[in-house]
Amino acid sequence: MTWFKKTKEIRMEKKGKTPEGLWVKCDGCKEIIYKKEIEKNLKICPKCNYHFRISARERLKFLVDEGSFVETDATLESLDPLNFRDSASYKDRLRDNQKKSGLNEAVIAGDALIKGIPVSLIIMDFHFMGGSMGSVVGEKVARTAERALEKEQPFIAVSASGGARMQEGIFSLMQMAKVSAAVGRLKEAGILYISILCDPTFGGVTASFATLGDIIIAEPKSLIGFAGPRVIEQTIKQPLPDDFQRADFLLDHGLIDLVVDRKNLRDTLARLFELLL
Amino acid sequence: MIRYYLEFERPLEELELKIDELKRLSDGKDIDISKEIKKLEKKVKDLRSEIFSSLTAWQKTLIARHPDRPYTLDYINLITTDFVEMHGDRRYSDDPSIVAGIAKINTMPVAIIGHQKGRGTKERIYRNFGQPHPEGYRKALRVMKIAEKFKRPIITFIDTPGAFPGIGAEERGQAEAIAMNLMEMSQMKTPIISVVIGEGGSGGALALGVADRLFMLEHSTYSVISPEGCAAILMRKEGEIGTDDFSRAAEILKLTAQDLMGFKIIDGIIPEPLGGAHRDPEETAKSISELILVVLEELKAKPTGKLLEERYRRYRKMGSFTEGVL
Numbered sequence: 282m283t284w285f286k287k288t289k290e291i292r293m294e295k296k297g298k299t300p301e302g303l304w305v306k307c308d309g310c311k312e313i314i315y316k317k318e319i320e321k322n323l324k325i326c327p328k329c330n331y332h333f334r335i336s337a338r339e340r341l342k343f344l345v346d347e348g349s350f351v352e353t354d355a356t357l358e359s360l361d362p363l364n365f366r367d368s369a370s371y372k373d374r375l376r377d378n379q380k381k382s383g384l385n386e387a388v389i390a391g392d393a394l395i396k397g398i399p400v401s402l403i404i405m406d407f408h409f410m411g412g413s414m415g416s417v418v419g420e421k422v423a424r425t426a427e428r429a430l431e432k433e434q435p436f437i438a439v440s441a442s443g444g445a446r447m448q449e450g451i452f453s454l455m456q457m458a459k460v461s462a463a464v465g466r467l468k469e470a471g472i473l474y475i476s477i478l479c480d481p482t483f484g485g486v487t488a489s490f491a492t493l494g495d496i497i498i499a500e501p502k503s504l505i506g507f508a509g510p511r512v513i514e515q516t517i518k519q520p521l522p523d524d525f526q527r528a529d530f531l532l533d534h535g536l537i538d539l540v541v542d543r544k545n546l547r548d549t550l551a552r553l554f555e556l557l558l
Numbered sequence: 559m560i561r562y563y564l565e566f567e568r569p570l571e572e573l574e575l576k577i578d579e580l581k582r583l584s585d586g587k588d589i590d591i592s593k594e595i596k597k598l599e600k601k602v603k604d605l606r607s608e609i610f611s612s613l614t615a616w617q618k619t620l621i622a623r624h625p626d627r628p629y630t631l632d633y634i635n636l637i638t639t640d641f642v643e644m645h646g647d648r649r650y651s652d653d654p655s656i657v658a659g660i661a662k663i664n665t666m667p668v669a670i671i672g673h674q675k676g677r678g679t680k681e682r683i684y685r686n687f688g689q690p691h692p693e694g695y696r697k698a699l700r701v702m703k704i705a706e707k708f709k710r711p712i713i714t715f716i717d718t719p720g721a722f723p724g725i726g727a728e729e730r731g732q733a734e735a736i737a738m739n740l741m742e743m744s745q746m747k748t749p750i751i752s753v754v755i756g757e758g759g760s761g762g763a764l765a766l767g768v769a770d771r772l773f774m775l776e777h778s779t780y781s782v783i784s785p786e787g788c789a790a791i792l793m794r795k796e797g798e799i800g801t802d803d804f805s806r807a808a809e810i811l812k813l814t815a816q817d818l819m820g821f822k823i824i825d826g827i828i829p830e831p832l833g834g835a836h837r838d839p840e841e842t843a844k845s846i847s848e849l850i851l852v853v854l855e856e857l858k859a860k861p862t863g864k865l866l867e868e869r870y871r872r873y874r875k876m877g878s879f880t881e882g883v884l
Binding site: 367490526 | 729730732733734783811813817821869870879883
């Protein structure tokens with residue numbers, strides 16, 4: 282018996298050290314999956330339906346009609362109003378993130394067609410400084426909402442963000458007021474606004490435009506909330522429920538309309554357009 | 559009276575205790591030491607001026623959180639008459655960490671809403687240390703809607719460490735409650751004036767602070783994150799953090815009234831008495847109410863459409879970025 286046990290343990294260890302490249306370990310079911318298989322599957326685990334975090338560009342590819350996307354406001358860059366510096370300067374951090382992600386900022390904005398319907402949309406990218414909202418993100422969201430208003434077409438916001446960007450201090454905080462005011466004008470004008478929440482969406486983004494959609498959709502199992510789980514745990518000094526702040530938890534508490542698989546998102550949007558426009 | 563002294567006020571404490579002692583000694587006795595007392599009092603005043611003329615951002619943070627600092631209800635008592643407090647969000651409960659109601663300033667009826675911290679352990683817990691749940695924000699919005707309906711201006715006082723991070727708060731939509739206030743306040747068809755009276759703690763503060771005019775008391779702060787929170791993020795990998803880290807974080811966050819005035823985020827700084835608002839709450843209250851009355855006159859003269867357009871533009875232009883050419 283002991284002999285069998287030992288071999289098993291050794292195998293387990295090896296399993297955990299699978300080299301990056303051809304195979305990936307699913308964060309949901311911990312299974313090792315052939316990478317190409319996941320990529321073919323919109324970065325969803327074929328075994329457990331876990332939705333991997335994806336970049337804004339990847340999302341764009343499957344969300345909008347091929348070749349329909351026209352990017353706007355691509356050259357906006359933060360001015361570092363606080364002259365913020367910790368272990369590295371904010372300016373350097375921005376440059377590093379730009380290099381790493383191939384993006385200018387934590388959001389891409391533009392106009393596109395979704396199943397033939399023209400929309401104005403923003404897609405956040407968690408890989409760029411945790412998708413945090415500073416002046417540029419705020420400005421792009423506000424401009425895109427204003428363009429949807431002007432063109433009288435739906436506004437679609439896909440969020441993935443840690444919240445307001447600390448490095449821009451009070452300017453980041455004020456973006457929350459700015460974007461909330463901008464989407465407020467859509468309500469007045471009867472323009473459809475659909476908010477799509479992805480893993481993870483928190484803080485100043487959930488506490489502004491992301492929870493103001495006429496319809497709010499979340500990707501399965503996404504972590505969504507106001508305060509981060511660690512902060513809550515430290516404050517109340519109690520363990521948190523297992524599904525706490527997961528998409529289904531929000532659905533159960535009446536905070537979102539739908540949990541929709543990445544694969545079905547385009548069809549769901551198309552149906553909503555047909556029913557509401 | 560037992561006064562509370564902050565660490566950097568310790569030299570003042572020593573002198574003031576000495577003065578108290580001398581006064582007690584001379585009380586009812588023939589010895590005249592009034593000269594001595596006067597001399598000491600002048601010394602205290604000079605020292606206090608010196609200390610308060612060069613406060614660091616962290617020291618200001620501590621004054622903004624001073625346990626003796628006047629809170630919303632103190633100002634309501636000092637500034638208004640006929641206050642009728644409203645309770646509850648009509649959905650779940652009443653949140654004591656926000657007070658809201660209608661009152662008169664001079665003869666003018668206004669809605670008055672603010673975060674409320676407590677004094678003493680029992681009340682502090684009752685007020686949840688001024689950290690609202692979603693119900694607090696929804697109550698605030700409800701009272702604002704009443705103000706809008708009856709064409710009363712809205713005055714808000716901001717003083718919170720932040721919206722409460724807890725299980726119930728998340729279950730009942732803390733984020734949505736804040737977001738809704740931001741959106742609704744941007745469209746409220748009546749003038750709004752906000753004053754940061756103590757701590758402006760992030761989204762939980764902003765949820766009462768979308769206004770036509772925003773002012774801060776001289777020693778108040780307003781920030782996207784607390785110095786402690788900022789320090790914890792920056793020094794996450796380096797283990798123990800302490801006052802030095804908070805002090806540094808407060809500095810780099812640029813969270814004082816003077817910083818925000820420099821950024822043109824706020825419209826003015828309301829001066830505090832020497833030593834802070836708690837040294838003379840009446841005087842502080844008077845400065846606040848006089849300013850409110852002047853500004854309200856100006857805002858009430860604007861047609862609603864213009865008021866709302868200007869409010870929209872005010873926030874729309876906030877941000878710091880460049881735009882290149884492709």
